[in-house]
Amino acid sequence: MTDPRVSVIADRLKEVRRVVAVSSGKGGVGKSLVASTLALTLAKKGCVAGLFDLDFTSPSTHMILGAAGQRPTEEKGVVPPVVHGLRYMSVVYYSGDLAAPLRGVDVSNALIELLCITRWGKLDWLVLDMPPGIGDATLDLLRLVPSLEFLIVTTPSLLAFETVRKLAGMLRQLGRPVVGVVENMKMRPSSWVQDQVRMLGLKYLGEIPYDPDVEESVGDVDKLMRTVFARKVGELALRF
Amino acid sequence: MHEWALAEAVVAAASKVAEEQGLTRVSEVMIRVGELQQIEPEVFEFALSQLKSGRLEHAAFVTRSAKARLRCRACGRRWSFSREKLDADAAEAIHFVPEVAHSYIRCPRCGSPDFEFVEGRGVWLESVTGAR
Numbered sequence: 001m002t003d004p005r006v007s008v009i010a011d012r013l014k015e016v017r018r019v020v021a022v023s024s025g026k027g028g029v030g031k032s033l034v035a036s037t038l039a040l041t042l043a044k045k046g047c048v049a050g051l052f053d054l055d056f057t058s059p060s061t062h063m064i065l066g067a068a069g070q071r072p073t074e075e076k077g078v079v080p081p082v083v084h085g086l087r088y089m090s091v092v093y094y095s096g097d098l099a100a101p102l103r104g105v106d107v108s109n110a111l112i113e114l115l116c117i118t119r120w121g122k123l124d125w126l127v128l129d130m131p132p133g134i135g136d137a138t139l140d141l142l143r144l145v146p147s148l149e150f151l152i153v154t155t156p157s158l159l160a161f162e163t164v165r166k167l168a169g170m171l172r173q174l175g176r177p178v179v180g181v182v183e184n185m186k187m188r189p190s191s192w193v194q195d196q197v198r199m200l201g202l203k204y205l206g207e208i209p210y211d212p213d214v215e216e217s218v219g220d221v222d223k224l225m226r227t228v229f230a231r232k233v234g235e236l237a238l239r240f
Numbered sequence: 241m242h243e244w245a246l247a248e249a250v251v252a253a254a255s256k257v258a259e260e261q262g263l264t265r266v267s268e269v270m271i272r273v274g275e276l277q278q279i280e281p282e283v284f285e286f287a288l289s290q291l292k293s294g295r296l297e298h299a300a301f302v303t304r305s306a307k308a309r310l311r312c313r314a315c316g317r318r319w320s321f322s323r324e325k326l327d328a329d330a331a332e333a334i335h336f337v338p339e340v341a342h343s344y345i346r347c348p349r350c351g352s353p354d355f356e357f358v359e360g361r362g363v364w365l366e367s368v369t370g371a372r
Contacts, residue, residue, distance in 0.1 A: 007249050007253040076245060078242060078245075095340045106339040116245060
C-alpha cells in the first residue's frame, strides 16, 4: 500500500519561496522565540511570512504569539489563520491545552498529515519551529522538502554546541544548506562559539544577549518586538 | 472540505503509480479509508470525481473502510475506536490530525495514552489497475 499524502507536499509548498527550519541539537536554547521573532520580523519588513510550530509534543509558539481566538479554516484543506500578520499553524489547534504524548511514528504521521492538508498559499518565508535534535521531524523534512534550509540556534554552552556540531556535520554530509548559526543567551564576552562556527565552515549570524525582558513579553507581541532580543533577531535576519 | 486535500493526494499518488507501471488508461483505483479519520465518504468521492483527469479520467475509485483498532503499548489491551465516546470537538480534531487521538483517548484498561493504531488510521492507496 502507498501513503498518498506525500504526493502533494511539494505542491502545497510550491509557492513558498524559502523554507527555513530553526533548529538546534538541544532543547532550551531559544528556538521557539527565535523562530517566532524571526517570522514576525520578516512580516514587519513587508514579507509574506508563515510560522509552523513543529514541536508537536511541546508546542510553545502559540503562547509567544498570544494566539487565541483564531482557528484554521477549511477550504479544500486547511488554511492557517493570520496571527499578528503571520500565517500560523500549530498542532495546538487540534490538541488544545491537552498533552500530546506522541511516539516517533506519530510525530511523523502528524507532520505528513499537516504538510498534506495545509494550504499556505504564496509566501516569501515559511519559518519552521523545530523540535530539538535530529529526530523524526528533521528526517521527514529532509526527505519531503528538498528546498529546506536550516538556521541553527545554540547557546554559549559547550554541551549545546557539541550537538550543533553533530547536526551541522550531518547536514554537510547531506549537502543541505545552513544559512548560519545564532548564538543566543550570551552572558559574557567570548569568541569561542564564533570561532567554532567558522571552523565548521558555517556563517556566524550573530549573538543575542540574554534578555530578561523576553520572558515578560510572552503573549504580548508588541512588547516582544520592542526587546533587545527582537532587535538582535532583526539584525541577523539581514544576514541571510 | 478537508477531504478535498486528501483526495488530491490520492489522485496525485495514483497518477504516479500509473506512470511508473506504464498504465495509459487506469480502470480502477482501490483506496482504504481508516475509520479513525472519519472521512465523509460523499465529500471524498465527489472530490475524487472532480479531480481525476488524464490517465485517471475513466478510473473507478473504489473506497473500502477499515475499522480503527488500537493497541495499548503499556498493557497490551486491544480495542476499537468509537466516535460516540468522544465529544464533537475531540472527534473533529482527530478527523484533521488522527495522532491527536493520543490527547483525547486513553486505554480502557490501564488509562495509558501510549497506544498504537494497529489499523484504520487514515487514507491509503491499495492498488491501481488499468491497461498499458
